Amino acid sequence: MTKLLEIDNLSIEFATPSGPVEVVNGVSLDIEPGQTLGLVGESGSGKSVTSLSVLRLLPNNLARVAEGDIRLNGESLLGMSEKQMQNVRGNRISIIFQEPMTALNPVFKIGRQVREAVRQHNKMSGRAAQKKTIELLSEVGIPSPEQVVNVYPHQLSGGMRQRVMIAMAMASNPEVLIADEPTTALDVTIQAQILDLMRKLQKERGTAIILITHDLGVVAELCDRVCIMYAGQIVEQGDVKTLFKEPKHPYTAGLLKSMPQFTGKENQLQAISGQVPHPADYAEGCQFAGRCSSRMEMCDTVEPESYDFGNGHRCKCHLYKEGAE
Amino acid sequence: MTPILKIKDLKKHYPVKKGLFGARSTAKSLDGVSLEINKGETFAIVGESGSGKTTLGKTLLRLIEPTSGSIFFEGTDITHLGAEPMRQLKTDMQIVFQDPYGSLDPKWTIGRTLEEPLRTHFSLTDSEVAEKVSRILEVVGLTPRHALRYPHELSGGQRQRVGIARALILEPKFVVFDEPVSALDVSIQAQVLTLLQDLQKRLSLTYLFISHDLSVVRYISDRVGVMYLGKMMEVGPTEALFSEPLHPYTQALISAIPQPDPEQRRERIVLEGEVPSPRNPPSGCVFHTRCPHVMPQCLTIVPELQRISEGRYTACHLYNNK
Numbered sequence: 001m002t003k004l005l006e007i008d009n010l011s012i013e014f015a016t017p018s019g020p021v022e023v024v025n026g027v028s029l030d031i032e033p034g035q036t037l038g039l040v041g042e043s044g045s046g047k048s049v050t051s052l053s054v055l056r057l058l059p060n061n062l063a064r065v066a067e068g069d070i071r072l073n074g075e076s077l078l079g080m081s082e083k084q085m086q087n088v089r090g091n092r093i094s095i096i097f098q099e100p101m102t103a104l105n106p107v108f109k110i111g112r113q114v115r116e117a118v119r120q121h122n123k124m125s126g127r128a129a130q131k132k133t134i135e136l137l138s139e140v141g142i143p144s145p146e147q148v149v150n151v152y153p154h155q156l157s158g159g160m161r162q163r164v165m166i167a168m169a170m171a172s173n174p175e176v177l178i179a180d181e182p183t184t185a186l187d188v189t190i191q192a193q194i195l196d197l198m199r200k201l202q203k204e205r206g207t208a209i210i211l212i213t214h215d216l217g218v219v220a221e222l223c224d225r226v227c228i229m230y231a232g233q234i235v236e237q238g239d240v241k242t243l244f245k246e247p248k249h250p251y252t253a254g255l256l257k258s259m260p261q262f263t264g265k266e267n268q269l270q271a272i273s274g275q276v277p278h279p280a281d282y283a284e285g286c287q288f289a290g291r292c293s294s295r296m297e298m299c300d301t302v303e304p305e306s307y308d309f310g311n312g313h314r315c316k317c318h319l320y321k322e323g324a325e
Numbered sequence: 326m327t328p329i330l331k332i333k334d335l336k337k338h339y340p341v342k343k344g345l346f347g348a349r350s351t352a353k354s355l356d357g358v359s360l361e362i363n364k365g366e367t368f369a370i371v372g373e374s375g376s377g378k379t380t381l382g383k384t385l386l387r388l389i390e391p392t393s394g395s396i397f398f399e400g401t402d403i404t405h406l407g408a409e410p411m412r413q414l415k416t417d418m419q420i421v422f423q424d425p426y427g428s429l430d431p432k433w434t435i436g437r438t439l440e441e442p443l444r445t446h447f448s449l450t451d452s453e454v455a456e457k458v459s460r461i462l463e464v465v466g467l468t469p470r471h472a473l474r475y476p477h478e479l480s481g482g483q484r485q486r487v488g489i490a491r492a493l494i495l496e497p498k499f500v501v502f503d504e505p506v507s508a509l510d511v512s513i514q515a516q517v518l519t520l521l522q523d524l525q526k527r528l529s530l531t532y533l534f535i536s537h538d539l540s541v542v543r544y545i546s547d548r549v550g551v552m553y554l555g556k557m558m559e560v561g562p563t564e565a566l567f568s569e570p571l572h573p574y575t576q577a578l579i580s581a582i583p584q585p586d587p588e589q590r591r592e593r594i595v596l597e598g599e600v601p602s603p604r605n606p607p608s609g610c611v612f613h614t615r616c617p618h619v620m621p622q623c624l625t626i627v628p629e630l631q632r633i634s635e636g637r638y639t640a641c642h643l644y645n646n647k
Contacts, residue, residue, distance in 0.1 A: 042510035042511065042512060042513075043481075043510055157599050158374075159599055160599075187373035187374055187537060187600070188373070188537065188539070188578060188581040188582060189373060189577060189578065189581045189595075189596045190373075190599060191581065191583075192580075192581035192583075192593055192595050192596075193595055193596075195583070196593075196595055214510060214511060215583065216511070216585045217540075217582065217583030217584055217585045218583045219585075220583065220584060220585050220586055220587040220590075221583040221584070221587075221590060222583075223587075240587045241587045241588060244585065244586060244587050244588075245588075254512065255511060255512060256585065258511055258512045258514070258515035259511055259515070259540070259585055260515075260518070260540040260541050260543065260544035260545075261540065261585065268519075269515045269518055269519055269544065270515070271512060271513075271515035271516040271518075271519055272512040272515070272516075273516070275480050275482060275512075275513065276510075
């Protein structure tokens with residue numbers, strides 16, 4: 001299969017008063033056309049930084065790609081000029097954010113904002129753009145789009161605003177859609193509607209989706225493959241079914257056990273003790289060692305390698321080193 | 326079992342005006358809610374934004390004054406209690422808010438935040454206060470050293486532990502938790518949930534647990550009330566309610582939860598539309614605009630909460646004459 005988007009051994013550093021701090025470390029992942037990849041992790045695990053770096057949206061003066069490459073259809077995004085990059089953003093790779101209220105401009109009407117996205121990438125007359133805008137809004141399930149183009153963002157509910165964001169992101173039919181916690185701020189019944197919409201659009205247009213979330217339930221519903229991030233690294237990745245059934249990494253297993261399952265009380269929640277370390281305090285060995293229940297001596301000093309279990313299921317943990325118990 | 330808290334036909338209506346000279350109307354945040362909470366149980370309230378669940382929690386403690394209806398705490402009517410007796414009652418009734426950062430004073434050390442309720446309610450010596458503060462910090466899984474820290478030095482989970490400690494330091498009998506884990510990461514959420522369970526057992530507390538997360542509610546509660554637009558749609562024991570929901574709204578809510586099991590992707594009941602505004606609630610049954618089983622009488626007649634079987638109540642016309 002062709003790799004649509006490929007992140008290869010990516011490391012990102014942030015400048016801080018006390019010197020550079022590495023927030024993303026050796027992340028490699030890839031996505032094929034029409035696939036949905038889940039990027040899961042807790043706050044501070046580096047999942048948003050990874051996705052922003054794909055669009056080169058990280059602040060230039062603060063963040064620096066220390067190592068690695070990002071390729072779209074084999075072409076390096078890091079080597080592109082700013083002008084070429086603008087042609088990629090919104091056109092070939094789009095992004096939607098968690099907070100649809102802050103992502104929309106409060107002083108412009110919805111129609112104007114969607115039209116701007118439409119005309120940015122396709123030369124067309126104002127009237128044609130207006131027509132396209134209404135089409136897009138109705139495609140994302142907004143009732144009476146002719147009226148919605150004339151309202152301001154604050155007049156819409158959270159779910160409707162997220163639909164508008166999706167309409168803008170899909171305006172130029174991107175190859176990759178990055179969705180950064182798209183349903184976190186929404187109620188469950190609205191979340192179900194938005195997930196359905198994303199699934200429908202993907203089916204119709206064959207867009208590849210990178211779904212960033214902390215909700216394993218959403219991942220299980222929507223994704224084909226999952227990457228579990230912890231402290232700036234991908235600790236485990238694989239096919240969604242295998243990974244949920246046979247999690248290899250103690251962190252993945254812990255996450256699954258600490259989620260209240262909707263089957264009721266029979267299984268006691270098992271919390272992972274401690275908390276995600278701050279990037280400045282990243283350890284020398286395995287980042288998870290301090291919270292891990294199967295910690296061994298070498299975990300504190302030696303960084304684990306990535307072990308392959310076939311079918312793209314990889315896990316970064318000393319438990320699978322030859323000779324370890 | 327004796328109810329520790331009982332509310333009857335509680336209403337909270339806010340006056341709203343459309344435009345400067347517009348017509349006056351009322352937004353019904355709580356519209357005739359009745360319920361009883363038994364000693365030692367965890368009663369959960371679930372609902373989407375705008376369902377009135379937070380208003381209910383705050384009205385119970387009279388942080389918001391009800392428009393009508395009555396609240397009984399341990400048999401006493403507290404609806405019209407004066408400021409001083411109400412203040413004294415706060416040693417028995419406490420609340421923990423969702424946003425642990427917004428509810429802690431950034432300029433106060435944790436120790437000072439925790440001392441405050443003790444100093445307003447009791448006259449204790451400094452050493453007694455200090456001892457109680459260190460004890461409660463240990464109870465919630467922090468160390469006495471945390472008393473010297475400021476809120477910004479703590480993580481979200483630790484701050485929520487401080488919020489819990491502040492509520493528990495007065496040794497209350499009844500605690501309202503308003504979305505206590507919604508702002509936390511899963512692994513931290515599990516830590517706080519197990520802490521709450523443990524504290525309930527050790528200190529024999531009664532909880533009102535407000536949440537929009539049904540998985541969390543199913544895990545922690547004994548009984549559940551489902552709210553929609555200021556009304557109670559269904560009340561029942563947790564397991565019965567989740568395994569066999571009666572009200573179409575409860576059924577849709579449960580079906581909307583993403584399951585953490587990729588083998589079980591199933592057809593969901595996806596509700597059309599959104600929660601209507603409480604300023605202009607639908608006539609008859611407030612859920613009729615989104616209900617898949619809507620019948621003619623739903624548009625005009627408000628369904629009453631009726632008893633279906635032991636402990637189970639629902640407000641839906643589907644169950645009339647049964």
